[in-house]
Amino acid sequence: xxVEILAFGITRDIVEGDSFKVxxxxxxxxxxxxxxxxxxxxxxxxxxxxxxxxxxEYVDEGVVLQGNEEIALIPPVSGG
Amino acid sequence: xxxxxxxxxxxxxxxxxxxxxxxxxxxxxxxxVRATTKHKRVVRLEFETYLNMAIKEIEKxxxxxxxxxxxxxxxxxxxxxxxxxxxxxxxxxxxxxxxKEAFAACQYAIDTLKETVPIWKKEVFEDGEEWVxxxx
Numbered sequence: 001x002x003v004e005i006l007a008f009g010i011t012r013d014i015v016e017g018d019s020f021k022v023x024x025x026x027x028x029x030x031x032x033x034x035x036x037x038x039x040x041x042x043x044x045x046x047x048x049x050x051x052x053x054x055x056x057e058y059v060d061e062g063v064v065l066q067g068n069e070e071i072a073l074i075p076p077v078s079g080g
Numbered sequence: 081x082x083x084x085x086x087x088x089x090x091x092x093x094x095x096x097x098x099x100x101x102x103x104x105x106x107x108x109x110x111x112x113v114r115a116t117t118k119h120k121r122v123v124r125l126e127f128e129t130y131l132n133m134a135i136k137e138i139e140k141x142x143x144x145x146x147x148x149x150x151x152x153x154x155x156x157x158x159x160x161x162x163x164x165x166x167x168x169x170x171x172x173x174x175x176x177x178x179x180k181e182a183f184a185a186c187q188y189a190i191d192t193l194k195e196t197v198p199i200w201k202k203e204v205f206e207d208g209e210e211w212v213x214x215x216x
Contacts, residue, residue: 008130009200010211048216053198056133072130072198078212079127079134079158079199080111080170080190 001026001067003033011050011073014043024065030054031061037073048076081154082138084129084199086161089168098153103175107182109190111170113163123204127160127169130198134158137197141189145174148188149181156189158199169201 002023007015022036030052038045051058051074054065058074065071095108113125142154152175159169172189176182193199201212 006130008128008198009202010214013211047214053130053133056130056136058196072133074130074198075200075211076213077194077196077198078201078214079129079197080194 001028003065003067003069003071005033006070006072008073009075009077010047011044011075014041024067026067028065029061030059030063030065033065033071034061044073044075050075081142081156082135083157084131084134085157085159087159089157089159089171091168091171091173094155094157094171095173098155098173098175100152100175102177103152104177105179105182106173106175107179107186108174109170109172109186110168111190113165113167113169115165117203117205120205122165123206124165125163125169126202126204127158127163128200129158129160133198138193141192141196144192145185145189149176149185151176151181151185154185154189156193158193158197160199 002021004019004021006019053072053074054069091110138156145154155173157171174182174185203210
C-alpha cells in the first residue's frame with residue numbers, strides 16, 4: 001500500500017517537501033515505516049528523536065498502519 | 081482558551097481573560113525571542129506547527145492542569161511565523177485561588193508544551209540557521 005507522510009520542521013528540509021509517499025506492505029507497523037525512512041533518509045537517524053503521529057496522536061512503534069490515516073513525522077519539538 | 085496565530089500576542093489582553101472574582105492569584109508566563117544562543121547573534125526565529133495536532137496536545141495540557149490543580153482558568157496562546165528579537169512567542173496565563181498552584185500549573189504547562197506540542201523553531205543567525213533541539 002502507498003501511504004502519504006506529512007513532514008514538519010527539520011524533516012521537511014530532509015525530504016525537501018511538506019509531504020511524500022512511501023510504499024509499505026499491508027500490515028506494516030510504525031517501526032517498519034521508521035526503518036524504511038532511516039534507509040531512505042539517513043539524516044533522520046541523526047536526529048535527537050523521531051516520533052510518528054497517526055491521526056494527530058503520538059503512536060508507539062508497534063501500531064499497525066491501515067493506509068488511510070493521516071501520518072506525520074514529528075522531529076524534536078521546540079515550541080515556547 | 082487556545083490560540084495559535086501568526087499575529088503578535090498581547091499579554092495584557094490574554095491575562096485579562098483569566099481574571100476571576102474567586103481567584104486570588106494570576107500567574108503569567110511570557111516566552112520571548114532571545115538575542116543570542118551559544119554566543120551567536122540571532123537574527124530571527126521561524127516557528128511552524130502541525131496545527132490540528134498542536135491544538136489537541138495543548139488541550140491535553142489544559143485538561144491535565146485542571147485535574148492536578150484547582151485552577152479557574154488556563155489560557156495558552158502561541159505565535160508562529162517569523163519573530164524578531166524581543167517579540168513574544170508564547171503566553172500562558174493561569175488563575176487560581178492561591179499563588180502556589182498558579183505557579184505550579186504555569187510551570188507544568190510551559191514545560192510540557194516544550195516536550196509534546198508539535199511546534200518547531202528554526203534559529204536564523206547572521207551566518208546560518210538551525211532547527212532548535214533537532215540534533216544532540
